[in-house]
């Protein structure tokens with residue numbers, strides 16, 4: 001069977017190979033004193049809070065499960081709009097919000113609406129692998145630009161300007177980033193936006209970790225800058241609803257009918273049950289619970305990052321949000337005679353029974369030196385993982 005060039009251009013998700021190996025080994029060591037600790041998974045260990053669960057059950061019981069409008073339930077769009085006002089002080093009218101099946105569908109819609117075959121989209125290296133594949137699926141080309149720790153592993157206006165050519169259509173940023181947990185400084189973001197706008201380009205920003213910030217300098221939405229910015233968001237991370245498949249995007253008003261038309265045809269709508277449930281995310285009790293969990297994520301970061309640094313797994317930039325640690329294992333690898341971060345990840349899995357993600361998926365530049373730890377695991381697990389790693393690396 002002839003497979004389309006489009007499909008062939010999508011690279012394998014190597015993380016899944018590691019995850020598969022980790023689950024096989026987890027079964028083997030499940031009944032030992034050291035069962036596998038999974039620090040390779042980028043999803044909250046919390047689930048939706050009680051009010052959200054009850055709202056989902058109510059929707060099912062009452063049979064309010066028919067298709068919704070392609071743009072989403074009106075009251076949900078309103079609540080998301082209110083969240084922007086109350087939490088971030090930014091007016092984002094509900095009519096500019098389109099509810100989707102997670103950030104993944106939002107990114108697909110944005111890419112399909114805006115990218116022509118052959119267009120180039122600038123992205124930082126390292127970055128979340130699926131984002132460049134959404135660009136490829138729209139027959140564009142993701143151009144990865146190597147970033148450094150002193151740029152917080154984010155693009156800079158100077159680099160965007162230097163990389164821009166006739167084929168460049170815009171930038172796709174993510175702040176805070178997966179795998180680094182670091183955000184773009186607001187001043188740099190403003191400068192990037194100016195460079196892009198001056199060239200008639202588009203600024204797409206994946207803000208899926210918005211709300212999960214630990215530092216006031218960075219916890220803002222790019223939507224404050226300008227109405228032409230396209231922001232992608234989700235109920236997966238701050239709202240702890242990964243498998244519920246719900247997210248949204250905010251687009252300039254003129255783009256809403258285009259996104260609506262694509263969404264009608266490609267998805268009909270996001271899950272109705274999840275949409276009804278998500279209405280309860282914004283109740284005071286749910287928000288209080290989310291904030292308690294955010295404090296827990298911060299406490300985990302404050303324990304885990306210094307512990308990694310102390311054992312030579314250097315995290316060059318303190319994450320200001322999300323739940324990741326992007327750690328340089330190159331010195332440890334040289335010391336132990338391990339080839340690169342891919343082999344290191346397997347050694348850690350075999351020797352310490354701790355599953356981590358090697359850098360390979362996230363880009364090309366320096367990723368063979370890095371592994372990604374997820375701190376979306378209990379403090380007890382993180383403490384045990386640190387003790388095991390310390391013993392392995394001593």
Ligand SMILES: Cc1ncc(COP(=O)(O)O)c(C=O)c1O
Pocket residue numbers: 042101102103104105128174177178206208233234235236242246247
């Ligand atoms: C940066 C980033 N964008 C998008 C996604 C996709 O999230 P979802 O489709 O669950 O909303 C993820 C998931 O890990 C992510 O880390």
